[in-house]
Amino acid sequence: MEKYSRHIINKNETVISISKLYKSFDNLEVLKGISFDLYKGENIAVLGKSGSGKSVLIKIISGLLSPDKGKVIVLGQDVANLNRKNLDNLRLRIGFSFQNSALYDSMNVYENLAFPLTMNVKNLSKNKIDNAVEEVLDSVGLLEKINQMPSDLSGGQRKRIGIARTLILNPEIMLYDEPTSGLDPITSAGIIKLINKVQQKYNTSSLIITHDLTCAKRSGNRIALLNDGIFLKVGEFDEVFNNNNEQIKGFFNYNFL
Amino acid sequence: MNKPDSKKYVISRGIDDFLMDINKAYKFIMLFFKDVFKRPFHLREIIHQSYEIGIRSLGLITLTGFIIGIVFTKQSRPALEDFGATSWLPSLIGIAVIRALGPLVTALISAGKIGSGIGAELGSMRVTEQIDAMEVSAINPFKYLVVTRVMATTIAIPILSFYCSFVGLLGSYFNVHAHESIGLISYYQHAFSSISFLDISGSAVKAVVYGFTIGIVGAYKGFNATQGTRGVGKAANEAVVLSIFLIFIEELAIVQVINFIRYF
Ligand SMILES: Nc1ncnc2c1ncn2[C@@H]1O[C@H](COP(=O)(O)OP(=O)(O)OP(=O)(O)O)[C@@H](O)[C@H]1O
Ligand SMILES: [Mg+2]
Numbered sequence: 001m002e003k004y005s006r007h008i009i010n011k012n013e014t015v016i017s018i019s020k021l022y023k024s025f026d027n028l029e030v031l032k033g034i035s036f037d038l039y040k041g042e043n044i045a046v047l048g049k050s051g052s053g054k055s056v057l058i059k060i061i062s063g064l065l066s067p068d069k070g071k072v073i074v075l076g077q078d079v080a081n082l083n084r085k086n087l088d089n090l091r092l093r094i095g096f097s098f099q100n101s102a103l104y105d106s107m108n109v110y111e112n113l114a115f116p117l118t119m120n121v122k123n124l125s126k127n128k129i130d131n132a133v134e135e136v137l138d139s140v141g142l143l144e145k146i147n148q149m150p151s152d153l154s155g156g157q158r159k160r161i162g163i164a165r166t167l168i169l170n171p172e173i174m175l176y177d178e179p180t181s182g183l184d185p186i187t188s189a190g191i192i193k194l195i196n197k198v199q200q201k202y203n204t205s206s207l208i209i210t211h212d213l214t215c216a217k218r219s220g221n222r223i224a225l226l227n228d229g230i231f232l233k234v235g236e237f238d239e240v241f242n243n244n245n246e247q248i249k250g251f252f253n254y255n256f257l
Numbered sequence: 258m259n260k261p262d263s264k265k266y267v268i269s270r271g272i273d274d275f276l277m278d279i280n281k282a283y284k285f286i287m288l289f290f291k292d293v294f295k296r297p298f299h300l301r302e303i304i305h306q307s308y309e310i311g312i313r314s315l316g317l318i319t320l321t322g323f324i325i326g327i328v329f330t331k332q333s334r335p336a337l338e339d340f341g342a343t344s345w346l347p348s349l350i351g352i353a354v355i356r357a358l359g360p361l362v363t364a365l366i367s368a369g370k371i372g373s374g375i376g377a378e379l380g381s382m383r384v385t386e387q388i389d390a391m392e393v394s395a396i397n398p399f400k401y402l403v404v405t406r407v408m409a410t411t412i413a414i415p416i417l418s419f420y421c422s423f424v425g426l427l428g429s430y431f432n433v434h435a436h437e438s439i440g441l442i443s444y445y446q447h448a449f450s451s452i453s454f455l456d457i458s459g460s461a462v463k464a465v466v467y468g469f470t471i472g473i474v475g476a477y478k479g480f481n482a483t484q485g486t487r488g489v490g491k492a493a494n495e496a497v498v499l500s501i502f503l504i505f506i507e508e509l510a511i512v513q514v515i516n517f518i519r520y521f
Contacts, residue, residue, distance in 0.1 A: 088395035116394040
């Protein structure tokens, strides 16, 4: 695939480093000791069935939820122990694409994209904002939707706009929560292409949460299997998929086939 | 944090939850007073929200104020006629409308229309993760959504309240005019003849308190909504019920204080 030949993954630089992460809600233990490193320029796809804690994992990485135990280091900083200001500064370097897009439904597409920019960068001229909005909209191929309201867009288009909204702040890390769920195969393929394009064009490292095998295979340089609160296996797709371990085989058969 | 023994209650489940709720609400209000004086002030958003609130309730308040003015005058007339004292009507109505009815009616209407609107809007932003989306883009959603809306209700509802009093007196004028020949100007002069500075400032204070209450209750319920779309309806509904309840308690308390000052 193209991305392997052109894109450089720097294994000496970790952008996300998680060790022994635990999280539970009341009596429900969701994460039970997750550890992994995400390298600079790398995409990891996290596979796991519904309710396994995939969304919880990336919410902890972005500081929306706090961990019970364990270390979460993002771009060299301990997320759980940052004050508001430093957390905000870190968040500007992370893009978060929500499972349900989470577009601001009182704003049109242009305003959705301009909002993070105007709120975070002072004294930007209208011209600069327009250019930035048009550039990211063009990247996701939806320039013609600039004046539409989110409610008038399809699910796939909303996902793209959601991704564009995070790209406008030039993030170093992208967190995608189920970018292809609920989409038809062709639209999914388009989103996967977009994820890979973002990795190339903006030189990001990404965590792609999914339960879609195709998405994991095509977008992840490595994949991680989240099962029963831990990463059962992290590695390249073929290596993980052809594993003889019964549990891993069971994971694929049981969940996806 | 969330160990199994957290299921043990200090007093009983109901009372514990209630006290936790009070504590949470208290923290929410304190956070408002901490954030309201901090930059950025989002002035544009405050003005925009105030304008929206004004526009949205103007029609309803005009209609209600006007009708209340007419009805109240019609109902009071026979009692005064018995004493041949219908000439007191304007000042009686003036006292009733400016001291009590204007602020209270405006507050109740706004609780229903504005309070529920804020509860539903923030509630749906919460359950569709729009609030989280702000958070991860380094925008403080409490400042941007809660503080601006509470400021807007605190500014707009007093204005609406005086407007309501004015329209109420106008409604009353139409009834008075049908019976006695009196000009509009001299009617308003009569109506204001027994209104003191204390009355005006008392009503202003009330309206500010009601405005704040409606905003903060709606925002609190919406901002803390859970359970998907059901939670949105619940937030809107609870916002109305709780703010109306609080408004009546505040009315009672403020009237006590004003009367204390008046007869001191
Ligand atoms: N804020 C919360 N409070 C209580 N429980 C929660 C909370 N967030 C998540 N959970 C629980 O944690 C578990 C994992 O949730 P999560 O959303 O991470 O699943 P997921 O892997 O993303 O599933 P899906 O593929 O359906 O999105 C679920 O059982 C959920 O009920
Ligand atoms: Mg999820």
